Amino acid sequence: MKHVFIVNPKSGKADASQFFVPALIERVAPLKLDYAVEITAYPGHATEIAKQYAMAREPVRFYACGGDGTLNEVLTGAFRYPEAEVACVPLGSGNDFLKNFGTAEDFLDLEDNISGWAVPVDLMQVGEDQISAAICSAGLDAAVAYNIPKYRRIPFCGGKMAYNISIVENICKPMGNRMTVSVDGKAFTGNFLLAAVANGTTYGGGFRAAPRARMDDGLLDVLLVNKVSRLKVAGVIAKYQAGRHFSGDEIIPELRQIITFVRGREVQIVPEKEIVTNIDGECDLRPQVSIRVLPAAARFVLPARLAEAYTPLVGLAGSV
CATH class of the missing domain: 3.40.50.10330 (Probable inorganic polyphosphate/atp-NAD kinase; domain 1)
Known part of the structure; x- marks a missing residue:
């Protein structure tokens, strides 16, 4: 070999x-x-x-x-x-x-x-020919990652500091994106803070968005986080980052009105207007995203x- x-x-x-x-x-x-x-x-x-x-x-x-x-x-x-x-x-x-x-x-x-x-x-498989190993997401988390490079160019503003500044910037902007997310043909329409399609458990430098995901089950873990007030967003994101939004295979009771979790094989994200997406750390504006498991x-x-x-x-x- x-x-x-x-x-x-x-x-x-x-x-x-x-x-x-x-x-x-x-x-x-x-x-x-x-x-x-x-x-x-x-x-x-x-x-x-x-x-x-x-x-x-x-x-x-x-x-x-x-x-x-x-x-x-x-x-x-x-x-x-x-x-x-x-x-x-x-x-x-x-x-x-x-x-x-x-x-x-x-x-x-x-x-x-x-x-x-x-x-x-x-x-x-993302779109016609792009491959993703771990994550496809759209919304707040992708927007944060999208803006990090511009802060890394500032002296003494690398790593965690650039990430934290990008979070503050994006929370100060209007939050939420109107979109329809279809999972194996079942549509979910709403004003979502973010939509994440996970093949693995972790992305974004440690976000445990899908702690029950497996990379050999032929399924994608899909998480939809509803828009919440700025007073609540920090607490929701903190639990989401640490994987504490799950208890076993279920979303914890206090977040079930905020986070929707489903599994499927094919997902399509269609926002009302272009949205920042994150494909394994590669961030860009897209009019929509189609994903299927391989x-x-x-x-x-x-x-x-x-x-x-x-x-x-x-x-x-x-x-x-």
Whole structure:
């Protein structure tokens, strides 16, 4: 099997090509693997690299060395090829995808990662050809993420500070978006603070929007948060962020008039006017969003210790 390490040099706080790649080669070389190291140069490059290797139709394991965006790109390039599987070496700050299986630290042991094996995971198709691994959302959370980059350019205003300023800005604006969200043909129309379609449990640097979601059940967890007053929004978002809006598989009683939770396989979000959307951290204005689950579409590698403890659903993904 070929082992291909795809490194995003812009992940993390330092240039990964300068500090990570030499250390990687030092650790991999003694293992006598058939390996290659590729460094990305522009957005979408990781997808191109993965596709180029996968098209050889030979067994290949890709290691997405970066954050959730890099992992998304590698999965996008690899998932159509059954000979390809995708692992992750987390270099980013969020690493939300990995929280479905463990912690980022669980994936940092390179030898354990190399000796691990792949499990099937669902993906989401967004529109005609875009792939999402973890989240598709529209509304307040997407608008907050959309505005963060402009604050990061301000000195001493990175990370959490930029995020908090963006929250304040968006809460001060008119909140709520009139939209219709259809889940497997059942329509929900209202003035929503946000609509989230989750394949995994976590997004946005730690928001546990769908704590009961699984990436191998062939289903999407859909959450609709109604518009609330500014006096209530902080409390609602705090519970939503921590995953405390759920008790078991149900929304807690005090939030059932505010949050709607359903599961389905196909979702369409149609706002009255263009809305900011978040597709695995990529934010943009869209007139509408269509999403459908792709059951067991990808093969994701778990480090050996996690793989030994992992219990897939009976019949694997998409069987329910």
